[in-house]
Amino acid sequence: MLAEVRQPQPEPRKVxxxxxxxRxxxxxxxxxxxxxxxxxxAQHGIDNLNHAIGM
Structure with a gap:
């Protein structure tokens, strides 16, 4: 891809x-x-809730 993009006129299809x-x-x-x-x-939030309610 880089080689094509560096061309003076890269082919859009190849790019x-x-x-x-x-992608x-x-x-x-x-x-x-x-x-x-x-x-x-989510696990961090659950751990904090458990700690807050004393579990």
């Missing part, structure tokens, strides 16, 4: 295809990371 491939690679990683972060925040 779009490369960006789509990169396909990164989206699942980002989704998993976000899901894990949300789970950790």
């Amino acid at each position: 779009r295809k490369a960006v789509a491939a990169l 396909g690679f990164l989206v699942p990683i980002a989704t998993t990371a976000a899901r894990q972060e949300v789970q950790e925040l």
Whole structure:
């Protein structure tokens, strides 16, 4: 992708295809990371509630 983008006149089709491939690679990683972060925040909230009510 970088090689194509650096060309004086990059081919839009190649750039779009490369960006789509990169997106396909990164989206699942980002989704998993976000899901894990949300789970950790939820667990932290539950722990704080349990502590507050003396459990």
